[in-house]
Amino acid sequence: MQKHIRYAIADDHKIFRRGVISALEDMPALKLVLEAENGKDLLANIARAKPDVVLLDLKMPEMDGIETTIELRKRNIDVRIIIITMMDDEKYVIHLMETGANGYLLKNAEPEEIKTAIITACENGYYFNDFVNKALLRKVLHKNFLKPVFNKDIDLTSREIEVLKLICEEKTANEIGAQIFLSPRTVEGIRTKLLEKIGVKNTAGLVMYAVKNRIVK
Incomplete structure (x- = not known):
């Protein structure tokens, strides 16, 4: 902190x-x-x-x-x-x-x-x-309830998927970097790229995408 x-x-x-x-x-x-x-x-x-x-x-x-x-x-x-x-x-x-x-x-x-x-x-x-967790989960399970909009044809690299999974585990950039041997700056760069690729504005959007596409449970 x-x-x-x-x-x-x-x-x-x-x-x-x-x-x-x-x-x-x-x-x-x-x-x-x-x-x-x-x-x-x-x-x-x-x-x-x-x-x-x-x-x-x-x-x-x-x-x-x-x-x-x-x-x-x-x-x-x-x-x-x-x-x-x-x-x-x-x-x-x-x-x-x-x-x-x-x-x-x-x-x-x-x-x-x-x-x-x-x-x-x-x-x-x-x-x-x-x-909040329950609200997000219900949204994913009920597709007709405020259906999320993501970019089409999203192709994530294995490294991006790895970082996305760790983001969903509520790990900080420092913790992610230490776990997969990257600098915190590089992790932040991957997070920014994920936001751009998926077409969301914040980490909440990343988590919703990961759940909806079964990247995480």
């Missing part, structure tokens, strides 16, 4: 926002760099704050979490997006993951899970809890 993880939070409910911030204060590795009341406020200040992770509510005035996620990815801002919301509908989970979110938490999550989600998303590129 890097020395400090810079995080931002966007939520229109100040009491909840301050509660999350307070719960994270006992972890010196996490540094708050931006508070925002909505997506518009977040986008206006994110370039200055430069967070590594954004905790993002879904229902906000002026610009909601879905619109904000789309805009962050459209601008190619290098930030991990963790949705934290009361919305427990699996359709939101699938849509946000496909849009570019890196994790999805419900607002009744324990503070320890929020900390774990932030750290894991920074290290692995995503954080899947049981709720």
Whole structure:
């Protein structure tokens, strides 16, 4: 884990926002760099704050979490997006993951899970809890439910398949590199190539592709 993880939070409910911030204060590795009341406020200040992770509510005035996620990815801002919301509908989970979110938490999550989600998303590129795992699995099993769209005629090399399997095991670039004798930079390059070949935006998309095509169980 890097020395400090810079995080931002966007939520229109100040009491909840301050509660999350307070719960994270006992972890010196996490540094708050931006508070925002909505997506518009977040986008206006994110370039200055430069967070590594954004905790993002879904229902906000002026610009909601879905619109904000789309805009962050459209601008190619290098930030991990963790949705934290009361919305427990699996359709939101699938849509946000496909849009570019890196994790999805419900607002009744324990503070320890929020900390774990932030750290894991920074290290692995995503954080899947049981709720998200079940939603992704149901999507794969029920082809008519928000059918995923991948590039056609995908031809992966044996090395790319090897890295993809390890990504699905939630291993970091350092761990993958150590296991298959590659540098972390080379592993990141293979991950980027996988994203391009498969036509997805984040690690969640890679995992969904691997499950759907039986590369992993």
